[in-house]
Amino acid sequence: MQGMTVRHIKNHAARAIMLIATLILLTPLCLIFFHLLKMGFSSLSLDFFTQIPKPTGESGGGMANGIFGSSLLILFASLLGLPIGVLGAVYLTEFNGGRFATTIRFSADVLAGVPSIITGMVAYSLLVLPMKGFSALAGAVALSLIMIPIVLRTTEEQLKMVPGTLREASLALGVPLWRTSLKVILVSARKGVITGILLAVARIAGESAPLLFTALGNQFWSRNLTEPIAALPLQIFSFAIAPYEEWHRLAWAGALVLVVTMFTLNLGARLIGRRS
Amino acid sequence: MNGKVTLENMSVHFGNNHAVKNVSMDFAAHSVTAIIGPSGCGKSTLLRSLNRMHDLVPSAKVSGTILVDGKNLYDRSIDPVAIRRKIGMVFQKPNPFPAMSIYDNVVAGYKLNSRMNRAVADEIVETCLKRVALWDEVKDRLKSSAMDLSGGQQQRLCIARTIAVQPEVILMDEPCSALDPIATLKIEELIEELKERFTIIIVTHNMQQAARVSDSTAFMYMGELVENGATKKIFTTPEKKQTEDYITGRFG
Numbered sequence: 191m192q193g194m195t196v197r198h199i200k201n202h203a204a205r206a207i208m209l210i211a212t213l214i215l216l217t218p219l220c221l222i223f224f225h226l227l228k229m230g231f232s233s234l235s236l237d238f239f240t241q242i243p244k245p246t247g248e249s250g251g252g253m254a255n256g257i258f259g260s261s262l263l264i265l266f267a268s269l270l271g272l273p274i275g276v277l278g279a280v281y282l283t284e285f286n287g288g289r290f291a292t293t294i295r296f297s298a299d300v301l302a303g304v305p306s307i308i309t310g311m312v313a314y315s316l317l318v319l320p321m322k323g324f325s326a327l328a329g330a331v332a333l334s335l336i337m338i339p340i341v342l343r344t345t346e347e348q349l350k351m352v353p354g355t356l357r358e359a360s361l362a363l364g365v366p367l368w369r370t371s372l373k374v375i376l377v378s379a380r381k382g383v384i385t386g387i388l389l390a391v392a393r394i395a396g397e398s399a400p401l402l403f404t405a406l407g408n409q410f411w412s413r414n415l416t417e418p419i420a421a422l423p424l425q426i427f428s429f430a431i432a433p434y435e436e437w438h439r440l441a442w443a444g445a446l447v448l449v450v451t452m453f454t455l456n457l458g459a460r461l462i463g464r465r466s
Numbered sequence: 467m468n469g470k471v472t473l474e475n476m477s478v479h480f481g482n483n484h485a486v487k488n489v490s491m492d493f494a495a496h497s498v499t500a501i502i503g504p505s506g507c508g509k510s511t512l513l514r515s516l517n518r519m520h521d522l523v524p525s526a527k528v529s530g531t532i533l534v535d536g537k538n539l540y541d542r543s544i545d546p547v548a549i550r551r552k553i554g555m556v557f558q559k560p561n562p563f564p565a566m567s568i569y570d571n572v573v574a575g576y577k578l579n580s581r582m583n584r585a586v587a588d589e590i591v592e593t594c595l596k597r598v599a600l601w602d603e604v605k606d607r608l609k610s611s612a613m614d615l616s617g618g619q620q621q622r623l624c625i626a627r628t629i630a631v632q633p634e635v636i637l638m639d640e641p642c643s644a645l646d647p648i649a650t651l652k653i654e655e656l657i658e659e660l661k662e663r664f665t666i667i668i669v670t671h672n673m674q675q676a677a678r679v680s681d682s683t684a685f686m687y688m689g690e691l692v693e694n695g696a697t698k699k700i701f702t703t704p705e706k707k708q709t710e711d712y713i714t715g716r717f718g
């Protein structure tokens with residue numbers, strides 16, 4: 191009986207500690223969210239999504255160009271990064287288990303750990319300098335460099351979980367290995383792969399450092415990939431440090447939109463991941 | 467030697483492990499050959515060398531000669547992908563493609579390789595499912611997931627998928643070991659029918675099953691082929707003591 195009580199006490203203590211830890215974890219998240227809601231919600235209006243920033247002194251305006259620019263940057267970063275990340279993972283798991291694969295895997299882990307400002311510098315020296323100008327393209331490349339290792343590693347993990355018996359079943363039907371990899375293995379792992387992709391998109395959606403000296407930012411509309419382009423995180427930054435009350439309000443609204451977007455992407459990723 | 471498949475001094479190594487040792491034997495066309503023997507004796511390894519499944523295992527090395535219709539299976543001019551279409555395989559655990567419907571599973575061998583005419587596909591699905599006696603059970607839910615089927619139904623679906631690409635030889639590696647007795651009986655009846663069209667080589671741990679379904683039996687022990695011949699003879703008057711001991715359950 192004595193042991194039983196001690197065990198009960200231990201059990202309750204452990205539960206209490208875990209509960210407290212969870213609360214501590216949730217507190218900053220809730221603080222951020224409620225603060226953003228409080229500060230940003232009142233500034234959100236249709237204008238925010240349809241107008242570009244007004245010149246200083248005028249009231250109103252929005253961040254439509256930043257939202258559009260960020261979407262464009264994410265789109266092109268994904269066009270570059272997703273095929274490389276996903277197909278690279280297929281190659282690593284299905285075709286190459288040797289030292290080459292280990293090297294690539296290690297490089298991907300290093301790349302994933304590189305501070306994003308440095309990724310921006312790399313894109314700056316590789317693209318901005320030779321092209322003699324800041325550009326959306328350079329920004330997209332910088333973002334894709336952040337995306338590739340994340341997608342590569344999560345996809346690889348997912349592909350490894352597909353049972354080998356499926357691979358054998360397909361091969362035994364006279365399906366070549368490369369078709370098997372794409373149409374059986376990748377398709378079987380698709381939910382996990384999509385989850386990883388959404389998380390990677392969420393990650394780059396909020397990046398500002400790698401865009402500082404690549405996409406640069408833009409006060410106006412731009413659809414040109416070779417011109418500087420506005421991006422939401424950059425706009426939030428420059429508006430938040432500007433000395434105008436009106437701009438601060440826009441920055442809060444922008445921050446709210448960004449966080450809601452990321453929250454949605456993460457939630458979507460979890461939901462898709464769970465349904466498998 | 468004039469079988470459909472002929473082994474001459476065939477060996478398989480995994481690194482230093484000599485898993486199949488200098489086996490020579492014939493597999494007759496349109497008959498069922500059972501491979502029996504204790505666990506780890508190399509049955510699966512031998513079977514998998516017949517459709518070049520070991521190509522994907524870097525440490526595996528197949529030596530000696532395997533002839534299929536008189537042609538060397540491991541000749542450099544032979545395309546392993548084409549070979550696998552000619553020599554199909556059914557696995558121990560039913561492994562339908564989970565992301566595909568029952569219908570798509572049957573024609574997976576075609577659809578994974580190219581586009582397919584709808585009418586042709588319908589025809590193949592019906593014929594193959596009828597041949598494995600699954601048609602009546604699933605004809606109203608062809609579009610539902612293959613994972614909704616029972617284990618025995620899944621295994622019959624896998625056999626349908628294998629015969630759909632019209633192989634000449636079907637390799638089966640303990641195809642009933644995950645099934646209950648009734649499902650097993652159905653597969654055994656199916657094997658009986660399939661041998662009219664196909665050459666069947668089946669690995670089994672179940673002595674009664676070998677006796678029931680096969681025309682010839684090969685007994686392996688520690689990588690070597692101990693004895694092979696007509697099933698009736700192997701089970702009644704085996705030549706080797708080891709074979710007799712195994713069949714009567716004195717070891718293994």
Ligand SMILES: Nc1ncnc2c1ncn2[C@@H]1O[C@H](COP(=O)(O)OP(=O)(O)OP(=O)(O)O)[C@@H](O)[C@H]1O
Nearest residue numbers: 480483485504505506507508509510511512523525
């Ligand atoms: N992929 C592989 N890599 C290395 N060794 C292997 C591999 N597959 C089989 N072996 C080895 O080959 C030998 C024969 O194995 P095999 O699977 O052919 O036996 P089996 O007769 O099919 O046994 P069981 O009845 O248990 O299925 C064993 O020693 C095994 O360890």
Ligand SMILES: [Mg+2]
Nearest residue numbers: 509510511639
């Ligand atoms: Mg085996």
